[in-house]
């Protein structure tokens with residue numbers, strides 16, 4: 305195969321052995337999302353302590369890209385402050401896996417790559433807006449999530 | 454190469470009529486188009502007909518008296534006659550042009566359903582329906598307080614028709630809405646049996662023929678159902694044309710689906726009388742050009758002969774199933790007997806997500822479909838999120854099937870299986 309690679313060693317490895325895979329019972333934040341076209345369907349679980357992501361897990365079914373990106377996302381945000389996580393950009397995630405090219409080359413597969421990030425942004429939004437009644441901190445995460453792809 | 458019988462086209466000739474089959478895709482790979490259940494490619498005969506129409510005849514129909522309008526009207530109505538002949542329909546006014554199978558089914562759900570289905574009634578469908586033969590009935594039954602029931606499938610991907618008997622025995626069933634051929638599993642429904650059971654107790658039957666008419670001989674007069682729907686684009690024709698056939702006596706008693714031009718006889722300020730059939734159900738300017746060009750697709754299929762189309766697919770499916778059954782880690786869903794299915798093979802490869810399979814083999818130029826195929830109810834039943842689907846047509850070759858299977862090796866390599 306030529307062109308920009310999708311199925312790198314790292315992606316295959318993560319898809320076979322995803323990190324932070326599983327459920328958190330009674331998680332502070334639980335967010336479900338799916339891509340109707342390809343059947344990626346995940347749940348993201350987050351616990352917040354001391355304004356930090358104290359724990360994060362995900363489970364569900366998805367393609368290799370979705371599994372790899374969800375794994376890497378959870379690795380990257382674990383232990384981070386909510387303030388930092390709110391600012392998390394899609395490029396940071398994509399470049400970690402060498403998938404920046406998907407934005408241009410595959411409008412279909414980019415959805416697989418960013419599904420968990422969308423769930424994260426929506427999840428944190430509803431944590432602030434609904435749970436903490438803190439619309440200000442929720443900021444424009446909802447718009448960001450909705451416009452991710 | 455597969456031989457197609459005398460006085461028709463050879464497989465090579467057929468392939469030469471489809472310009473897109475010469476396409477190179479991705480890294481200069483020959484296109485291997487195996488997504489024919491989604492839509493088929495178009496032969497030059499159809500493409501030329503579209504150009505000819507717009508270059509020489511374009512006009513609105515049924516209204517003006519000028520030369521172009523008369524030519525267009527005549528050609529438009531000629532397609533209706535051609536369909537009648539192709540499917541053995543006795544009354545041409547029972548053929549209604551719509552946008553596709555989806556619109557045909559929605560028309561019935563709206564115009565017939567709202568006057569004939571009430572609280573306490575039952576509408577029966579099946580687990581292997583396309584969303585277009587589920588969602589309109591969900592909406593109708595939820596609105597009216599009727600109940601929606603499903604005929605389940607067994608491990609071979611065939612319908613458990615004993616369940617239909619049970620439903621019919623309640624005396625509450627108003628309609629059975631069922632596909633002639635499943636778009637995911639390729640299963641051919643025992644449709645004569647279904648219709649007979651329903652007729653015996655006076656229950657109406659709607660047949661979704663989107664995957665049947667393109668692939669086998671269909672005789673509507675002989676079927677004796679009440680509604681039959683299909684799409685032109687799945688049988689070499691243009692997109693945007695679908696056909697609803699329904700019995701005259703039923704259509705006459707149905708209210709119109711949409712109001713507007715063409716469907717009226719007289720319009721006054723506060724009342725309107727409806728036009729005759731089929732125009733009562735064809736409001737507004739129809740898809741004139743594409744209906745006219747659809748005739749070229751029917752001519753093309755008629756020239757090949759639907760028995761030859763079917764035999765070609767049986768031979769390909771047999772070949773594919775034999776080869777695929779030897780591939781390690783391949784799970785095939787649906788009937789394993791090519792006589793019981795049309796040229797559709799749904800499969801999964803080890804635990805690789807279908808989207809990954811499709812992306813990797815696309816690099817080899819192989820176009821298959823991956824996903825839920827607008828049949829999420831069926832996916833739930835099969836307990837998978839998605840499947841891969843390869844679907845064949847008159848121009849598909851055994852070499853293309855080989856390319857598909859060879860490409861799976863690429864998937865195995867990437868995923869280190």
Ligand SMILES: Cc1ncc(COP(=O)(O)O)c(C=O)c1O
Nearest residue numbers: 553554555583585636663664684
């Ligand atoms: C069995 C079946 N029914 C209905 C449809 C819907 O057809 P259309 O999209 O042309 O309306 C399809 C097409 O995918 C189909 O395969």
